[in-house]
Amino acid sequence: MARRPRPLDPADGPLQAFAHGLRELRESAGNPTYRSLARIAGFSATTLSDAAAGLRRPSLEVTLAFVGACRGDEDDWSRRWHRLEAELTDARHSTDDGELATAARESTEPPAEAPAEPPAEPPAEPPAEAPAAPVDSLPSETLTAVVLDLAQPAPPRPWRGRFALAAGVVTALVGSLLALHLSTEDLNQLAQIPPGCPKLPDTKGGFTGRTYTDTTRVRDAPSLGGQVLQELPAGCRLRFSGYCLGDVVIDATGNSPDVRWFELGNGYISSAVVHGNPPPGLPPTDCPGGHPGPSDLALTARPSATDPSGVELSTTGRQLGVVGFAAYYQERGADRPRWHQLAMTTAKQEFRTTWQPGAADGGPAEIPVLAAACLGGQAPTDTSDALLLAPGKTGRPDALTGDALRIARAEACRYPVNG
Structure with a gap:
């Protein structure tokens, strides 16, 4: 018996709302088991289950595989993933800024007055190794709290200077990590394009899908008898200008029939071998050799x-x-x-x-x-x-x-x- 998923409230935060949306998508696909989704998506059932658990952000690749296996709109979920990434980054920055501001406030508070004690007998001569502290210095633990994990504290300087230095270091560090993240994301996107796949055009409009059979044939007509113009490997992300109706093809993984043929330039690819659907409400177009609607x-x-x-x-x-x-x-x-x-x-x-x-x-x-x-x-x-x-x-x-x-x-x- 399958275990019941942990309850999720989409109002708890962006991560929970994202996972709740994945659960709704799976339910709209007939609530398939994660094991059956894994056979389609190419990721383990545990990985797909974790994506909808709401405990951590799934990678973009896992998200799109989950959505594709449920026949969802991969373009829409790609935008949702990037929005989630931005919201989680903003939340982390807000938390860091709040902790930094708290440390700054604590550093400005005067130390609590010590209870009065009877005057002690002053030493005849102050020790040479104990010079008087500058009047604008702060205890070293305050500096450590402000600059967080800097390896060596700066020489004693006024509080405002220290806070400005710490803020500058943190800002530069966050900026560098953000730039590194974006660069890594771009590199990952490039690295995920298998050899033999055409480059995804920069043009907007239409919809996208991803091939998942070892040999995906682009034909000159929406028919299994059409001439093969090109063969593409699995994993190609393609942008289609529209779709028309043609021969029935049995889906390669779900064993269900499909009559949609996606338009790729001057060729056509059966929907049955592509993860991704046209946007809801998009009507089919007329194409040479196509079929009229029912x-x-x-x-x-x-x-x-x-x-x-x-x-x-x-x-x-x-x-x-x-x-x-x-x-x-x-x-x-x-x-x-x-x-x-x-x-x-x-x-x-x-x-x-x-x-x-x-x-x-x-x-x-x-x-x-x-x-x-x-x-x-x-x-x-x-x-x-x-x-x-x-x-x-x-x-x-x-x-x-x-x-x-x-x-x-x-x-x-x-x-x-x-x-």
Whole structure:
């Protein structure tokens, strides 16, 4: 049994909010196990779990691998990571400045008056090795507290001079470390580009993705029969100008179908071999050899001819490439009903699936079921149809609207990562 994750409150700070966002992304991907994510991301399950724990900042590479495995927007999460890095750096600087100011305040406070003692007999001659201290000097421990970890304290000087020296040293040290960090980050980014990858263009717009198969083929059309223009290794970060619809390709890791082909210059790469999705709401474009979008989907339900306890769900329509099915029911032991993905199918599966409603426990006597045309994982379309299914019956139309319809479509087309 998987252990429950430590509760996180995003209001506790930027690191906790970042980790909470990763958890929400994983949940939106179907709450896959970290072991199944590790097979896709290329990092261990422990590393990915730590990224969403909220205890320390994950590296940018781990973050993007986590997001890519969950089919999230890598561009957006790259910006979030850099914002988190800036916020944590600002917080460290504020803490350092606060400690320095506290030390400065303590150095200006006059020493507490010692209780009166009877006058002692003065020595005949003061020792030669004990010269009188300058009137503007401070105890050496005050200087040590101000200059922090300087190896050798400066010669005695006025307090203002000492504080200015300490502040200057700290500022220069922080500036040098910041510059070193940025330079190291740039070098790391360059070092992470595998041989054979094209340079990421400086142009804005579109979206980015990362190849993860050993050989990623760029074709002259959105089709498996298209001419291969180029072959790229795994790990290439690419910027795509858009996407169009083409042949169905089965995802190399999640085993789910996808009809999106990403546009790279004059070529096309199947979405099924790339980590990264187009931004939500970005429509497909027309391209030579591409397919039009789906339409006129109709869902039917009937008792299964091969399974007495099952029901067969099937669809018809125009230009269907991928169809997802979902049902709204309450699982045994659950406290409420919710939408559950049943299957994602292709033409080879005749856009049909067999389901056993016996998994439902409680809830309405009639179970809402929905079929939606999908472009791929986490890519529902507005083309769908719904029925109210009673046990042993063929179902009747169900007019889902608003959030219920949106949630049902999203669940039907959810990227199915199981492990």
